[in-house]
Amino acid sequence: MRRIARGLAVAVVLGALSAVPVGLAQSNLLQIVFRVPDGSPIRSSPVIDLAKGTIYFGADDGNLYAIPLISAEQPRRPKWVFSPDPDPAKRRPIRVPPVIDEARNRIYIGADDGKLYAVDRDTGQMIEGFDATPRTAPIRVPPALDQALDQPRVYVGADDRQVLALNALSGVVEAAFKAAQGAIRAAPIVDFVKNLVYFGSDDGVFYAIDRGNFAEPKLKKEIGSPIRGSPLLDILGTEAAIYFGADNGVFYAIDRDGKELYKFETFGPVRTKTAADPIKNAVYFVSDDGRLYALFRNDERDSKGQAVPGRERGKQKFAFSIVTDGSPTPLDGDLPRSSPVVDRRLGATGTGTIIVGSVDGNLYGIDPDSGRARFVHAVPGAGNDPRAAIRTTPALYVRGPGSFLDIYVGADDGSLYVVTRRP
Structure with a gap:
């Protein structure tokens, strides 16, 4: 484990400090795609539906929006808006990303009212017959879709300590698992090879339960600190690693049996999802x-096949500061964080760029080799907010013969932005 001292707008590369370049390309490539009518923050990460040419996201006004992916209009007119309740006063914020079910032509979305809604992708109408019975607590993590079973399921966790297995067609609860204590704030994921569902809980335990019966857990990895960093299953050849973060500031990598592969210590809770990049041999x-941290995904080896000292799996590759002094909006325990994503355009100059939003109102693109900024785009904000926090995870869309990259993010000023990057 390794700690590093706090700093401002610096990249820490294998222990060395270097200043982030200034004067980078700014907002000439940034446009407002859509504004929530009442200015409610967008804290539900946008999701792109290529088959329908649509972007879906929720907002704190309690609505789910469908915006065209391609449009001559700026801002763009919604294809439809789903309102869970006709009375705006009764709607609760939607702060989790939607999940697309192509096989059944629907979208699943959880809300702070404790309901999981199923919405038609074409019309925005709630699916008739889908049981959206409210639970006793908010849903703050996205559901996981399991289509490999004879009867497809949706797994959803909430603040009532439960993970439910719902019938994907009807919404009827088919199985339930209750954690000892603490909300479910680390989203469930499915391991189809091992027939397991993984998730973390505020009770400080990382669980693995059987997809079929949800009986006693197959794995209980006790961390001793709330787990709110949603897990990622990373296949490493014949092996696998599961990554997740906890409120004790530690990033964990374990195998499917719960054996610790390594852990890395930071100075604050780790509540984002991990991104893995096999090409750059890194996890972010x-x-x-x-800070955004980059760790070596596997041992780096020399020409003789020997592990290079300091470049072993789990060692720090670099750290990049994404929160500058005087950030207008501090991190909030109950609000989402922007998780990193990777530009995977093959052959483009930006290949491997790590893209992440920040509460300082900037969208950062970070070079995966040097740990320096490739670009910084400042969100202008609206009204009295000079710069709006970005709490959503970027959604990436590659378009055109030149492989232009459109980066979509929602912000606290109620705007959905797009940043276009050239090849």
Whole structure:
């Protein structure tokens, strides 16, 4: 484990400090795609539906929006808006990303009212017959879709300590698992090879339960600190690693049996999802200490096949500060964080760029080799908010013969932005 001292707008590369370049390309490539009518923040990460040419996201006004992916209009007119309740006063914020079910032509979305809604992708109408019975607590993590079973299921966790297995067609609860204590704030994921569902809980335990019966857990990995960093299953050849973060500031990598592969310590809770990049041999995550961390995914080896000292699996590759002094909006324990994503355009100059939003109102693109900024785009904000926090995970869309990259993010000023990057 390794700690590093706090700093501002610096990249820490294998222990060395270097200043982030200034004067980078700014907002001439940034446009407002859509504004929520009442200015409610967008804290539900946008999801792109290529088959329908649509972007879906929720907002704090309690609505789910469908915006065209391609449009001559700026801002763009919604294809439809789903309102869970006709009375705006009764709607609760939607702060989790929607999940697309192509086989059944629907979208699943959870809300702070404790309901999981199923919405038609074409019309925005709630699916008739789908049981959206409210639970006793908000849903703050996206559901996981399991289509490999004879009867497809949706797994959803909430603040009532439960993970439910719902029939994907009807919404009827088919199985339930209740954690000892603590909300479910680390989203469930499915391991089809091992027939398991993984998730973390505020009770400080990482669980693995059988997909079929949800009986006693197959794995209980006790961390001793709330787990709110949603897990990622990373296949490493014949092996696998499961990554997740906890509020004790530690990033964990374990195998499917719960054996610790390594852990890495930071100065703040780790509540984002991890991104893995096999090409650059790195895993990326963000800590509440204001940094994006890059760790080596596997041992780096020399020409003789020997592990290079300091470049072993789990060692720090670099750290990049994404929160500058005087950030207008501090990190909040109950609000989402922007998780990193990777530009995977093959052959483009930006290949491998790590893209992440920040509460300082900037969208960062970070070079995966040097740990320096490739670009910084400042969100202008609206009204009295000079710069709006970006709490959503970027959605990437590659378009055109030149492989232009459109990066979509929602912000606290109620705007959905797009940044276009050239090849």
